[in-house]
Amino acid sequence: MRSTKSVVLFLLLAAVVVVTGGWGFLVHKTTHQLAVYELPKGMQRFFYKNIENIVQNAPRPDVRRNEDKNEGPRHFIDLEAFGDSAAWKMPLKWDDAVAKYSKDTLYKYGIVPYYVIRMKDKLTDAFKAGNADSILFYAADLGHYIEDANVPLHTSLNHDGQLTNQRGLHALWESVVPEVEISSYNLHAKHKATYLKQPELAIWTAVRRAHGLLPELFAKEKEVSKGFTDSTKYKMVFKYGKNLRYYTDAFAAAYGKSLKPTVNDQLINSANLVADFWYTAWVDAGKPDLDKLIAGGWNKADKKAYKKEYKSYKRNQLVQDSLLRSLKGSFRD
Numbered sequence: 001m002r003s004t005k006s007v008v009l010f011l012l013l014a015a016v017v018v019v020t021g022g023w024g025f026l027v028h029k030t031t032h033q034l035a036v037y038e039l040p041k042g043m044q045r046f047f048y049k050n051i052e053n054i055v056q057n058a059p060r061p062d063v064r065r066n067e068d069k070n071e072g073p074r075h076f077i078d079l080e081a082f083g084d085s086a087a088w089k090m091p092l093k094w095d096d097a098v099a100k101y102s103k104d105t106l107y108k109y110g111i112v113p114y115y116v117i118r119m120k121d122k123l124t125d126a127f128k129a130g131n132a133d134s135i136l137f138y139a140a141d142l143g144h145y146i147e148d149a150n151v152p153l154h155t156s157l158n159h160d161g162q163l164t165n166q167r168g169l170h171a172l173w174e175s176v177v178p179e180v181e182i183s184s185y186n187l188h189a190k191h192k193a194t195y196l197k198q199p200e201l202a203i204w205t206a207v208r209r210a211h212g213l214l215p216e217l218f219a220k221e222k223e224v225s226k227g228f229t230d231s232t233k234y235k236m237v238f239k240y241g242k243n244l245r246y247y248t249d250a251f252a253a254a255y256g257k258s259l260k261p262t263v264n265d266q267l268i269n270s271a272n273l274v275a276d277f278w279y280t281a282w283v284d285a286g287k288p289d290l291d292k293l294i295a296g297g298w299n300k301a302d303k304k305a306y307k308k309e310y311k312s313y314k315r316n317q318l319v320q321d322s323l324l325r326s327l328k329g330s331f332r333d
Helices: 004-020 024-037 041-049 051-056 060-064 094-101 103-109 112-129 132-149 169-184 199-212 214-225 249-259 262-284 300-314
Strands: 234-239 242-247
Touching (some): 024 132, 041 051, 041 262, 132 262, 169 242, 249 262
């Protein structure tokens, strides 16, 4: 039987995971912002003009989990539940997966790669309709699910380390480590949005890559923990209206250092794939003229602001230049 202390720790850390969800607000917002810089000119002006909307709504699906009972499975897929080497054997398309496993089974163990395709189709329809609000809504949501698919712990039954006596690992990897290390990350990529001829394969490739990172993720936490005691590994913080036992910055930094550059790489991989999916949806819609949808048009001030920001992005200076939107205000709230 678990000790009372262990149960309390689990409940407190679980509360953090449920509220923050995949990647935490910080990285979801950061990744959406970076993806905008990778878009071609035909899309970039519209997306940059609405970048605050895109960035601020990046965490919206996580917030929706508190209201919609069907939302949870859209953020993960517990691959071990589908058998050995499931990431390489599961059908790429939703209808084929339903025929093989049943809809109930899929929803029980998660549908994130399939839901990404559904959202991509919704975004394509929004582009075709020329509805600016719908484009922004589905672009933000699609990006969120793609980012979640790049989080290793969103691909496993052992999603919080609960099966290996490592409870709280979920929040540690995707939220606490980036919060501590974001200023040292490389937030620039040479990647430019690329058309995905096989979007299903693209998202499954991301899931496979993320799942492959799990052994090191678990092993490094155990290794780093040997150098810490309970009092140096955890601290009490006030979050979500209550006192919670949380990881210390020192432990998060040590764990992050042991994993480098994994977390940073997954952030960039996420941004690249988000840009690719946005671009693919736009191309599939016939490359509609998005400039017509820019409220107030595109003026000299917009062009100047974008050039300044893009220059900072190329130099990997967004944090230093106070241009990373996810750091404005308190992302830990």
